[in-house]
Amino acid sequence: MHYKKIIIIIIISVVLxxxxxxxxxxxxxxxxxxxxxxxxxxxxxxxxxxxxGYDNLQLSPVKITIYSAKDFxxxxxxxxxxxxxxxxxxxxxKVKIKNNSSQEISVGKVFSFxxxxxxxxxxxxxxxxxxxxxxxxxxxxxxxxxxxxxxLSESVVSSRNYDRFLKNKIFLSVKSYPLRQILVxxxxxxx
Amino acid sequence: MRxxxxxxxxxxxxxxxxxxxxxxxxxxxxxxxVLEVYPKTENPLxxxxxxxxxxxxxVFNSWIGGKINFEYSLFIYIIPILVVIPYGATYFSDMKSxxxxxxxxxxxxxxxxxxxSIAVFLSAGVVTVVPLIANLxxxxxxxxxxxxxxxxxxxxxxxxxxxxxxxxxxxxxxMLYIFAIFLMSGCIAxxxxxxxxxxxxxxxxxxxxxxxxxxxxxxxxxxxxxxxxGLGWTRVFDxxxxxxxxxxxxxIDIILFAxxxxxxxxxxxxxxxxx
Numbered sequence: 001m002h003y004k005k006i007i008i009i010i011i012i013s014v015v016l017x018x019x020x021x022x023x024x025x026x027x028x029x030x031x032x033x034x035x036x037x038x039x040x041x042x043x044x045x046x047x048x049x050x051x052x053g054y055d056n057l058q059l060s061p062v063k064i065t066i067y068s069a070k071d072f073x074x075x076x077x078x079x080x081x082x083x084x085x086x087x088x089x090x091x092x093x094k095v096k097i098k099n100n101s102s103q104e105i106s107v108g109k110v111f112s113f114x115x116x117x118x119x120x121x122x123x124x125x126x127x128x129x130x131x132x133x134x135x136x137x138x139x140x141x142x143x144x145x146x147x148x149x150x151x152l153s154e155s156v157v158s159s160r161n162y163d164r165f166l167k168n169k170i171f172l173s174v175k176s177y178p179l180r181q182i183l184v185x186x187x188x189x190x191x
Numbered sequence: 192m193r194x195x196x197x198x199x200x201x202x203x204x205x206x207x208x209x210x211x212x213x214x215x216x217x218x219x220x221x222x223x224x225v226l227e228v229y230p231k232t233e234n235p236l237x238x239x240x241x242x243x244x245x246x247x248x249x250v251f252n253s254w255i256g257g258k259i260n261f262e263y264s265l266f267i268y269i270i271p272i273l274v275v276i277p278y279g280a281t282y283f284s285d286m287k288s289x290x291x292x293x294x295x296x297x298x299x300x301x302x303x304x305x306x307x308s309i310a311v312f313l314s315a316g317v318v319t320v321v322p323l324i325a326n327l328x329x330x331x332x333x334x335x336x337x338x339x340x341x342x343x344x345x346x347x348x349x350x351x352x353x354x355x356x357x358x359x360x361x362x363x364x365x366m367l368y369i370f371a372i373f374l375m376s377g378c379i380a381x382x383x384x385x386x387x388x389x390x391x392x393x394x395x396x397x398x399x400x401x402x403x404x405x406x407x408x409x410x411x412x413x414x415x416x417x418x419x420x421g422l423g424w425t426r427v428f429d430x431x432x433x434x435x436x437x438x439x440x441x442x443i444d445i446i447l448f449a450x451x452x453x454x455x456x457x458x459x460x461x462x463x464x465x466x
Contacts, residue, residue, distance in 0.1 A: 020328055023332030023333055024331055024332050027332070027333060027335050030335070031247055031249070031335035031337060033338060034246075034337060034338065034340070049242045050241065051240070113242050113243055113244070115244040115342045117340070117341040118349065119358055120358045121341075121358075122341040122347055122349050122354040123349035124341035124342055126343070155350070155435075156348060157350065158436075161349060165349060173342055176246060177241075177245065177337070180340065
């Protein structure tokens with residue numbers, strides 16, 4: 001009687017395990033892991049955005065600078081005014097964007113789909129464009145350098161975590177799934 | 192000692208208490224699967240926007256420990272009660288019924304107390320983690336296990352405990368967290384053992400851990416210091432970690448509850464006269 005019970009438990013366990021395994025393999029074959037493409041300095045990623053109807057754009061990472069709130073305010077008075085009395089750090093990312101399409105594009109619209117991030121620590125935030133009033137790019141291969149800034153507050157990356165944060169891969173995520181495309185900033189300039 | 196431990200573990204794992212506690216936990220776990228996870232399986236791309244920084248519905252933002260919702264909040268909230276149901280009050284019952292005399296006339300008191308603590312600790316841990324693992328297994332069979340990306344879809348931020356593990360090896364993160372929950376649950380349940388030494392009612396012993404957890408949670412919530420604020424068990428058991436790194440709080444909690452539940456029980460229980 002006792003052995004019968006054990007055999008029944010084993011059979012049920014095996015059936016459940018096989019059912020789980022079939023489900024696990026099936027769903028993960030339908031939705032595979034992300035394939036990641038990294039773009040470093042002087043490398044261009046082709047970009048299109050179906051939502052805004054933009055096509056034939058190219059982006060490339062240039063540099064990243066991390067400012068104290070005070071330094072940011074002296075370098076970028078208009079944007080820095082808001083943060084001048086804070087202990088925040090401000091991450092400024094500079095990206096080249098080339099408009100190979102036949103229509104004028106709004107950089108603000110394009111960048112509203114991007115997220116700045118750091119891995120593996122898991123930091124992420126959406127940036128704001130510096131000089132946002134003047135960010136349309138004309139068609140026909142015109143190229144602009146665009147800067148965006150992201151605030152790094154204590155609640156997001158604490159001062160204890162800050163050194164660890166600097167050792168991370170800091171990037172601007174352009175696409176996430178199924179193909180992940182990120183603009184990676186290799187050297188961080190800390191002011 | 193081995194024979195005694197075997198008896199205690201059999202009593203703990205074959206009793207009605209563990210079945211009831213497990214059933215409660217599994218009902219919550221299955222309810223979460225039915226209400227939150229299963230509707231997503233029809234089309235994991237339902238809210239997915241290709242150009243936005245989004246992933247399809249996946250295990251790590253859909254399973255019970257992946258985001259705070261009613262079922263998970265309820266599960267966390269009843270943990271201090273759930274963990275004592277299987278075996279937490281049996282020291283009290285053993286004393287009241289006189290079973291303890293049978294033990295003490297045959298074996299060393301210390302060995303009985305240790306075996307009792309181990310049985311309470313393990314049964315409590317199992318009762319807490321089995322519903323979580325069951326939910327994770329069910330979810331991982333129907334939703335993809337896409338490795339999380341820091342794009343704002345996940346609550347675990349850069350300051351959170353083990354965030355680097357979460358964004359590289361999410362299953363390792365979950366297992367580590369489940370292990371921490373196992374330890375914490377075991378320690379909370381052992382508090383009932385210590386209280387059994389003072390209490391004159393079984394339910395006092397069973398409900399005291401819940402009361403203690405709530406007192407700590409409420410008092411710690413007034414603190415401005417995040418480590419103290421993190422001592423509340425609802426934060427410790429919350430895998431979504433919306434706040435800061437609560438690892439020191441978890442360690443303090445485990446030491447605190449282990450001191451009350453295990454060491455006090457061994458010390459006072461060893462001295463008290465049961466015959």
